[in-house]
Amino acid sequence: MTEKxxxxxxxxxxxxxxxxxxxxxxxxxxxxxxxIIEMNEQDMKELGIMKNTNVRVTSESGEVIVKAVVARQTxxxxxxxxxxxxxxxxxxxxxxxxxxxxxxxxxxxxxxPAPNERLKTAxxxxxxxxxxxxxx
Amino acid sequence: MPKVIENVGCPYCGCxxxxxxxxxxxxxxxxxxxxxVCAIGTEIFKHGSSDHRIRSPRLRQPDGSMKxxxxxxxxxxxxxxxxxxxxxxxxGFGSTNCEGQAAAARVMEAAGGMLDNCATICHGPSFLAIxxxxxxxxxxxxxxxxxxxxxxWGSNPAHAHPRHMSRYSIFPRGFFTGKGQKKRTVIVIDxxxxxxxxxxxxxxxxKQGHDYELFDAFRMVxxxxxxxxxxxxxxxxxxxxxxxxxxxxxxxxxxxFFGMGLTHSDGRNHNIDIAISLTRDLxxxxxxxxxxxxxxxxxxxxxxxxxxTFGFPYCLDLTKKDHxxxxxxxxxxxxxxxxxxxxxxxxxxxxAGAHFPIPAVKHLKKHPWVTIDPSINMASEISDLHIPVCIxxxxxxxxxxxxxxxxxxxxxxxxNQGLLDDETLLNRIADxxxxxxxxxx
Numbered sequence: 001m002t003e004k005x006x007x008x009x010x011x012x013x014x015x016x017x018x019x020x021x022x023x024x025x026x027x028x029x030x031x032x033x034x035x036i037i038e039m040n041e042q043d044m045k046e047l048g049i050m051k052n053t054n055v056r057v058t059s060e061s062g063e064v065i066v067k068a069v070v071a072r073q074t075x076x077x078x079x080x081x082x083x084x085x086x087x088x089x090x091x092x093x094x095x096x097x098x099x100x101x102x103x104x105x106x107x108x109x110x111x112x113p114a115p116n117e118r119l120k121t122a123x124x125x126x127x128x129x130x131x132x133x134x135x136x
Numbered sequence: 137m138p139k140v141i142e143n144v145g146c147p148y149c150g151c152x153x154x155x156x157x158x159x160x161x162x163x164x165x166x167x168x169x170x171x172x173v174c175a176i177g178t179e180i181f182k183h184g185s186s187d188h189r190i191r192s193p194r195l196r197q198p199d200g201s202m203k204x205x206x207x208x209x210x211x212x213x214x215x216x217x218x219x220x221x222x223x224x225x226x227x228g229f230g231s232t233n234c235e236g237q238a239a240a241a242r243v244m245e246a247a248g249g250m251l252d253n254c255a256t257i258c259h260g261p262s263f264l265a266i267x268x269x270x271x272x273x274x275x276x277x278x279x280x281x282x283x284x285x286x287x288x289w290g291s292n293p294a295h296a297h298p299r300h301m302s303r304y305s306i307f308p309r310g311f312f313t314g315k316g317q318k319k320r321t322v323i324v325i326d327x328x329x330x331x332x333x334x335x336x337x338x339x340x341x342x343k344q345g346h347d348y349e350l351f352d353a354f355r356m357v358x359x360x361x362x363x364x365x366x367x368x369x370x371x372x373x374x375x376x377x378x379x380x381x382x383x384x385x386x387x388x389x390x391x392x393f394f395g396m397g398l399t400h401s402d403g404r405n406h407n408i409d410i411a412i413s414l415t416r417d418l419x420x421x422x423x424x425x426x427x428x429x430x431x432x433x434x435x436x437x438x439x440x441x442x443x444x445t446f447g448f449p450y451c452l453d454l455t456k457k458d459h460x461x462x463x464x465x466x467x468x469x470x471x472x473x474x475x476x477x478x479x480x481x482x483x484x485x486x487x488a489g490a491h492f493p494i495p496a497v498k499h500l501k502k503h504p505w506v507t508i509d510p511s512i513n514m515a516s517e518i519s520d521l522h523i524p525v526c527i528x529x530x531x532x533x534x535x536x537x538x539x540x541x542x543x544x545x546x547x548x549x550x551x552n553q554g555l556l557d558d559e560t561l562l563n564r565i566a567d568x569x570x571x572x573x574x575x576x577x
Contacts, residue, residue: 008330008345010327010328010400010401012292012396013292013295013396013431015176015294015298018176018298019175019176020184022176022180023179023183024511024512025487025511025512026184061494062494073292073330074328075328076341079344083501086490086514088451089490089492089493089494092493092494093493094473094492096464096468096470097402098323098464098465099261099264099387099405100252100256100261100451100465100471101399101400101404102470103400104257104401104440105344105397106344106345106401106402107481122490125494126489126514132518134200
């Protein structure tokens with residue numbers, strides 16, 4: 001098991017995310033659709049990550065707890081994917097190469113097992129980031 | 137008797153499907169059934185007539201709760217804050233009709249602020265490449281009727297534009313494409329084996345972030361230097377590149393659809409720039425066109441409306457009021473947010489709370505934040521004022537521009553039940569701002 005390995009992260013759309021977004025970003029559907037990281041099985045083995053368990057993803061601009069799954073739309077080893085949305089944007093670097101578009105795809109992350117960490121809701125993450133979260 | 141309305145426009149993705157059938161209740165207040173629409177569009181129409189829709193503006197109270205206020209109070213609050221702000225930013229317009237976008241331009245010109253649309257974090261880099269290198273494009277009707285080779289590069293329409301392949305590109309039988317999918321060759325270039333790749337004849341699994349090299353390799357082949365290629369470029373074998381380039385060269389009519397895989401990766405506008413150059417090269421031997429897979433049903437709209445109003449499609453600096461200027465990197469929303477340059481933020485018809493990188497959201501939240509949106513979303517839940525409005529295509533009509541810049545008239549299918557539409561709301565804010573400016577002058 002490798003302690004740390006840098007993976008290349010991309011964040012893009014998914015139809016499940018689109019449907020859930022229209023149902024509502026505070027809905028369970030949105031929570032289920034967007035808080036997953038899709039990985040290559042080989043990377044998961046190397047990093048000691050069990051399927052469907054939580055992991056901590058850390059980038060240059062933040063970190064987030066998400067659930068690791070084997071990508072159905074497969075990614076090659078070294079590449080991983082979080083669907084666009086609240087969880088992805090906790091780690092997306094805001095640098096834009098002077099074009100206005102942040103680095104939504106192709107930024108380095110580390111992924112480590114965090115099976116005992118809890119997933120946060122969308123509202124908890126966004127309101128929490130701006131000091132407005134009043135829940136637990 | 138429930139009424140069936142034909143040829144309704146769907147307010148979701150850039151396909152802007154205009155063949156939707158909607159059945160509405162007797163009183164014209166409920167959507168009972170929708171046909172010819174994807175799973176995502178269905179949810180929009182369902183949401184449009186949901187009992188849980190917010191129908192009154194809400195102002196945040198000192199204890200953090202939201203209190204219902206009237207539209208008049210919301211307009212006054214917004215106008216007063218815009219008047220006081222030195223550099224307010226209005227951003228969004230992914231889900232707004234062109235009439236609303238024109239009214240927004242009036243507001244920000246009166247306020248002397250910044251005006252930007254979702255393209256800034258989406259196809260903004262494509263605009264930059266198009267300025268530099270031109271845009272040999274076509275309409276989706278031409279693709280349907282003529283194209284026999286389709287390339288999807290860095291885009292996944294199976295997920296992001298669910299009816300794109302069936303309505304315009306791969307499957308439909310057109311005038312010169314009577315055999316539909318059977319006579320079309322589909323090439324998908326994506327680092328993932330996506331569901332779109334699953335229906336393609338060729339999937340080139342490009343190494344993420346190395347699209348530029350692969351475009352360059354294709355250009356070499358098209359320009360007669362294929363033998364000089366190294367054995368592998370961007371993870372793709374030379375033989376495969378030569379084979380696919382041959383298909384491209386022999387196309388009767390080809391179209392390249394490109395998406396966020398190019399604009400969000402390293403290289404940004406340069407990836408699009410070389411895609412356009414490849415299209416130009418291919419036009420020496422065949423007929424090729426290129427098209428941006430615009431994400432929202434009217435995100436091409438602000439580009440068009442503001443170009444004819446101010447001369448620029450996005451990242452507009454109107455701080456000198458009638459003297460517009462644009463410089464992405466300087467006047468783009470995320471860059472301004474990260475430099476903490478704006479002192480008021482209006483989020484309209486989008487959700488910056490969910491879709492901006494979180495460090496940018498933190499900066500914007502230091503200042504007054506207004507959300508103009510029909511739904512509860514992340515932006516509305518951190519904003520100081522949330523103003524609900526009609527949904528274009530559901531309870532208000534309007535002009536929208538499809539991804540190929542074809543204007544389409546969207547229809548209203550249900551009663552707005554007291555909700556204001558974007559155009560009326562923004563014009564009333566602009567009227568009030570004009571009054572304040574006149575008083576202050």
